[in-house]
Amino acid sequence: MKAFTLPDLGEGLAESEIITWHVDIGDVVTLDQVILTVETAKATVDVPAPYSGTITSRHGNEGDIINIGSLLVEIDEHANVTTTHAVTNTASSETAQSPTSSRSQASSKNDKPNSPAVTKDAATVVGNVSQASHNINIDEYWVGSEKSHDEKVVITALPSARVLAQKLGIDLHHIQGSGPDGVILDCDIHQASDQQRPGTEMLRGARRSMAASMAKAHQQIAAVTITEEAILSTWATNEDITTRLVQAIVVACKKEPALNAWFDPDTMTRCVHSMVNIGVAVDSQYGLYVPVIRHADEFHAEDIREWINDTVAGIKARKIGREQLQHGTITLTNFGAIAGIYATPVVSPPQVAIVGAGRIIKKLIMDNGKPKEVNALPLSMTFDHRACTGGEAARFMKALVSALES
Structure with missing residues (x-):
């Protein structure tokens, strides 16, 4: 029996949201078969099976x-395929008697979390998880049981989950942990919070x-907004x-490249780009995406x-890869496609504009001394004043208006 845990999917992101399970308990999977789809940092990622076999539990x-x-x-x-159904049927009665029997048997062979067997079984999408990923600092403490003063109930929870539970007023006694051996994780606390307070929701995926x-x-950027109109x-009408x-x-960007740049406040360096990679903000029911x-x-x-x-179309279907959201320079x-005339858009670091x-x-303008009605496009540009001067921003806006009016 091998346990497969959520691997690091890149960029140091600590959490993901389960979007779709593609397998169920009892299914036979092959190596690299997609078993579930998760979303992290606004991108969806298919997670493949690290080895072949039969799914015995799903969490x-x-x-x-x-x-x-x-x-x-x-x-x-x-x-294997020929014995899967027989194993499932014969094990069903045992599972009803002891839901954690298989897990307990596995843990009895390897009582120590750092044993070689545990390390070997910990696989990820790209290989084996480091031994440190299974050396979880679990906060264990005893509380009195309601059944008897002589009995004790052990609650195992990650320290971060315990702190979160205290902040949200969640009683750990009523939480069923979803981690290994019933460990209470942060996601268990979030789920309990959603159920505890109707009408509220925990931010997930793109919104989170x-x-x-x-x-x-808001914390890092010295934001300044400049506005203008393009006549x-x-x-043409279309x-x-x-x-x-x-x-x-x-x-x-070609005429005033200072706004097509990245800024690193730690090293006080600015990288002005020659290529133009434009992030286009897209509103969706799942939140804001910027491919x-x-x-x-x-x-x-x-x-x-x-x-x-x-x-x-890919965003609506929640099929957008992490690579499609990276390397924007502006x-x-x-x-205005929805509503609004002027705004103060928020710069996304390391970009500067x-x-x-x-x-x-x-609008009415004067044309040869006569009033004339025209269409005007309001423009708002926020820039990081640490990396750009007001003159550079003004010249960029002037070039932008000129290109739109041509």
């Missing part, structure tokens, strides 16, 4: 938030990531607004529209 439900090292499944490598990144931006008198904005940002159109300066108008359509948010487009409005 966590769809929608649960789980931490790295949490037990996902246990796989019996010795079971957005909350963390916005807090980081669209030369536009202009693709987002495509034109992407093209105009490319032009502005990146890489080398946007090499795209034609029809290519940009095709990329937008394909990407939005961001566009077209909030974000361009926002508001709702197109009607």
Whole structure:
């Protein structure tokens, strides 16, 4: 019997949300077969089986938030297709009598969490988890049992879960841990909190990531917002607004590259990019996603529209990879497609600028001494004043408006 825990899926992210289970208890899986899909940092990741065998246990439900090292499944490598059903039927009565019998038997052979057998069985998507991932610092303490003063009940919980339970007012006595040997994890506390307070929800997936990144931006960035308007008198009636904005940002980045950059406050260094990778903010029912159109300066108008359509479809289906959300050098948010004229968009570090487009409005201008009604596109750009001067931001905005008005 081998235990498979949630591996580190990259970028040092500590938690993931279970989106879909592709296997159930009793299913026979093969090496590298996808067993579940999780979401982390706004990206969905398919997790493959580390070895072949029969699924004997499955831990966590769809929608649960789980931490790295949490037990996902246990796989019996010795079971096969012809014996799976027989084993399941004969074991059902035993399971009813003792739900943790198989786990207890396994633990009796390896009482020490650092034993070689445990280390060998701890596999991840890319190999074996380090021994440290199973050396979990579990907080154990005894409480009196309601049945008898002579009996004691042991509660095992991660220290972080105990602290979280205290903050949320959750009684650990009523929590069934989902970790190895019933260890109470942070996700168990979150789930109990959701059930305890109707009408509230725990932020998950893209919304949870957005909350963390916005807090980081608020703490770190010296944000300044500059606004302007582009007069669209030369536009055709069927202009693709987002495509034109992407093209105009490319032009502005070429003329004033200081806004197409990354800034590292720890080393006080700025990296000005030659390529233009534009993150395009996309609103969805699952939260805010910012996929990146890489080398946007090499795209034609029809290519940009095709990329937008394909990407939005992928987000709606929750099929967007982590690599599609990386390496942006500047961001566009077209909030005016919904509502709003001006805004103060939030820069996402290490980027130094974000361009926002508001709702197109009607304006009266003087044309050869006569009033004329025109369409105007409100523009708002927030920039990190640590990395960019006001003059650089103003020149960028001027180039952006000029490209839109041409």
